[in-house]
Amino acid sequence: MKNNLCFLDLFAGAGGLSEGFIQAGFSPVAHVEADQAACFTLRTRMAYHWLKSAGRESVYADYLNSNTSRDDLYATVPEEIEKSVINKEIAEDSLKEIFGTIDMLLKGKKLDLIIGGPPCQAYSLVGRSRAINGMVGDKRNYLYVYYAEFLKRYKPAYFVFENVTGLLSAKNSRGKSYFEKMRKLFLECGYETEYRVLSAENYGVLQTRKRIILVGRKGNKTGFYPEPDMWQPKVTVGEVFSDLPVITAGEGAATPCRMKAYKRSWLYEAGIRNDALPVTWHQARPNNKQDLEIYRRVVDLWDKKKKRLEYDDLPERLKTHTNRTSFVDRFKVVAADLSASHTVVAHLSKDGHYYIHPDINQNRSITPREAARLQTFPDDYYFENVKPIPGRTAAFRQIGNAVPVLLARKIAEKLREVWI
Template sequence: MAKELNFLDLFAGAGGLSEGFIQAGFKPVAHVESDKAACFTLLTRMAYHWLKNNCNQELYINYLKGEISRESFYKKIPESVKKSIINREISQKSLHEIFLAIDSLLGNNTLDLIIGGPPCQAYSLVGRSCDANKMFGDKRNYLYIFYAEFLRRYKPKYFVFENVTGLLSAKDRAGKYYLNEMQQLFNSYGYKTEYCVLNASDYGVLQSRKRIILVGRLGNKTGFYPKLTHCYSKVYVNEIFKDLPVIKANEGSVYTCQMQNYSGTWLYDVNIKNDEIPVTWHVARPINKLDAEIYKIAVNLWESKNQRLEYDSLPESLKTHKNRTAFIDRFKVVAGNLSASHTILAHLAKDGHYYIHPDKTQNRSITPREAARLQTFPDDYYFEGVLERPSRTAAFRQIGNAVPVLLALRIATKLKENWNE
């Protein structure tokens, strides 16, 4: 019987990358994440997998329905599952304690794989342009050094490092490219590395989202990068919204909702739809009368001409922003009639103007569930806040920062197929 391959997820976020590897058959040893809300999301997700494996999904369903508290729910989950979520910022100060926690979870087992990527703000083009110091000196630039320490200690056969495409051009004060510095450091610890820029829309995700996926392998072998086959979706983005209840701004529910009939197969094919578990987080944020008028104009323009709304073209009575030269596309419709939406970003946590629902009768921005579907999170994935009461802001931030689950699954499946080559 083949050995079950395990992995460690660093800078895990809400677990999009991890979920793809779990769906491919990898077993998580631990997740390390500094954000407390994301750690609660990870714990709830690992609790779901544990309950599913032990034929007790009813407890999870009761929790989603709000019939039991989070505290009561977690009391039913083994300590080993709880300890696998390590809520610590990775730093020189915390490294030793994190190592000890992982060692305890591993026991006598070795670690096969490390996945994850440090926060991307320091490398992103937007982050650098908005920062007065161009992100020079930002400690997040150097988190890859700690990543390498995990490689040195556990010596997994492979690692998968994800980040934004801005990493290709990001330099330190000396003019050295961070990507080159990373690869040299990983190489000094015995790892050959290869990378590609992958667009999630090329692999079945209904979203245009480009990311650098760097893969490292212990030893001197080259040519090991997973050869992913392009798998373009045959449906349009509207498929994401098809069976969700029709709601207007400030309507919907964080908890379970009554779904509409679904005659398609795509949501099942990509592991999003699960009829056994209630759907949560289909709740729309409120909008004011001014924005409601702008939303209608934006959707009508897209419907009639497939054109984006430019802010300066609005009637003067609807213009409230003084800056009319930058962010002229600050109101943007999610194009339901295309095979890929524009990129889902964590900015969704601040407002929904860049993600207007394509159905003008609903006249609202997309819900966390709709955003999660665009990121190919399963419908049974629940997003937590720091407190027991739900936090839409925390949910949007976690969803926007995640790796699309389906892209992670494609990478994990191919990596697993080629594991022993």
């Protein structure tokens, strides 16, 4: 097997899938992503990996400590590192330019692997329930066609395509399965495909989060699926948050916080805690009177029945959202004794209130860093805004949209084992 397997990440988001593959020893050639804030996050992360490989992590620490600017950080790494994050929507009129940039970055090398999955809204059950036409005809339904164009051009040995489980039931206006149309197209491109529905809590992640992971292999061989090794450690939310400082609603900051001692092992085994670098984004949203009244009801229901409150069960005076048909479990308890939390959602800053139960001694909503830990992002992962000014909304959206890093790493580790 080649030692330096290189990959391309399409629809990369903030890089959860990519980070897992990097941790497993794969090397990124480029990331393609339409969201500008996520692209800044990716550039910052790629800068970190380059600086780490060069033995210059102190430069990155200076940035996290706000001693240098984002532009200063980017100026310390080769220009091609910054260029490797391609801020483009993947569409017919952008393919030529995207291909040109990737070709330049490859410098004649063979691309071994493509990873990534199109935005999930058009396939998700929630997304379809919110749309008047069930998202039939939504252009995002057809992004897999462009994914196939990358397979045709670069002919990698494998590809890893991820998406929500709603893809299995999504159909077009003629009742045809999008998933089966995808697999047929990938076969026409020369790839056999096999898939599994993997649930993150079986791989060390404290979330009940399911994803379709489809793997394609060039040629006609079957029976190649890289079954990731399960890992179900005995760890709870209380332990995962135990070394973060106690803060109340409205407290904390995007800048580094003073950590408490951590004497256990899971945060290290999961690749989350890094004692050499500052920990950022431990910042709680403020609570208003309505939040606090709802939280009291949420906690009371949890303590008595271990149930999460549904939005329509609230009195009318406490309902401020017009959407009553989806995201009905907006208010979620995060209790210390839980071994698996509810899925961390992309709309955390708007619709999702993850309430820290009083048994963790903090009467407030979850912070971006806590959400990132539930997604198994390393503590040294910094989530950017478009402007170099921290913004919780951008951070939460990126964290919630991501594939849990540890799940990605488990897939990548097994893929390396079975590589051609």
